[in-house]
Amino acid sequence: QVQLQESGPGLVKPSETLSLTCTVSGGSISSYYWSWIRQSPGKGLEWIGYIYYSGTTNYNPSLKSRVTISIDTSKNQFSLRLSSVTAADTAVYYCARRIPDTMGYYLDFWGQGTLVTVSS
Amino acid sequence: SSDLTQDPTVSVALGQTVRITCQGDNLRSFYASWYQQKPGQSPVLVIYGRNNRPSGIPDRFSGSRSGNTVSLTITGAQAEDEADYFCNSRDSSGNGVFGTGTRVTVL
Numbered sequence: 001q002v003q004l005q006e007s008g009p010g011l012v013k014p015s016e017t018l019s020l021t022c023t024v025s026g027g028s029i030s031s032y033y034w035s036w037i038r039q040s041p042g043k044g045l046e047w048i049g050y051i052y053y054s055g056t057t058n059y060n061p062s063l064k065s066r067v068t069i070s071i072d073t074s075k076n077q078f079s080l081r082l083s084s085v086t087a088a089d090t091a092v093y094y095c096a097r098r099i100p101d102t103m104g105y106y107l108d109f110w111g112q113g114t115l116v117t118v119s120s
Numbered sequence: 121s122s123d124l125t126q127d128p129t130v131s132v133a134l135g136q137t138v139r140i141t142c143q144g145d146n147l148r149s150f151y152a153s154w155y156q157q158k159p160g161q162s163p164v165l166v167i168y169g170r171n172n173r174p175s176g177i178p179d180r181f182s183g184s185r186s187g188n189t190v191s192l193t194i195t196g197a198q199a200e201d202e203a204d205y206f207c208n209s210r211d212s213s214g215n216g217v218f219g220t221g222t223r224v225t226v227l
Binding site: 010028035037044045046047050055058060061094099101102103104106107111112113 | 150165168169189209213216219
């Protein structure tokens with residue numbers, strides 16, 4: 001059973017960079033796509049982006065100028081960096097495994113999520 | 121527009137059937153997946169592709185698609201099905217998009 005675990009600071013100051021890591025266990029990170037999703041308090045889910053194990057990425061156009069997703073296959077980890085954060089970036093951040101299929105994709109395994117608060 | 125629209129709330133009597141819909145232009149070209157989220161928990165995949173259930177998801181959950189609308193049907197709703205449900209799909213650029221979410225209340 002694949003398991004994902006997010007880690008990183010729970011508090012980030014405005015204008016600084018949010019950095020999170022997702023550690024994958026119970027399976028290899030290779031040959032799969034990996035996603036980041038966030039959920040603002042009391043709100044819906046927002047897709048942030050994904051990375052393929054080869055390093056290919058795709059980002060939400062609304063966040064693209066501030067987002068970087070990277071991967072370290074040797075550590076079975078992938079990471080999220082979001083720069084110039086504001087209070088609007090306060091959210092629970094989830095990592096998940098992305099499986100493409102014929103006409104779409106799905107997210108079959110999710111981490112437990114980590115709350116990141118942007119505040120001075 | 122790549123937005124996916126869901127009714128904010130739906131209620132169903134215990135044991136009855138409820139259908140949750142998700143509308144969006146992208147759905148004419150791509151399948152959606154459905155996720156159940158209970159308070160304080162991570163989303164859980166319940167339906168993907170044409171109408172596939174992951175291992176462990178009860179067969180009372182089913183999915184369908186027509187035109188620009190996809191639906192998640194719970195046949196014989198149970199108390200434990202009370203949760204938020206989100207659809208998810210992609211656009212032509214491969215960007216992901218989530219529905220606005222539907223809160224299901226089991227009466």
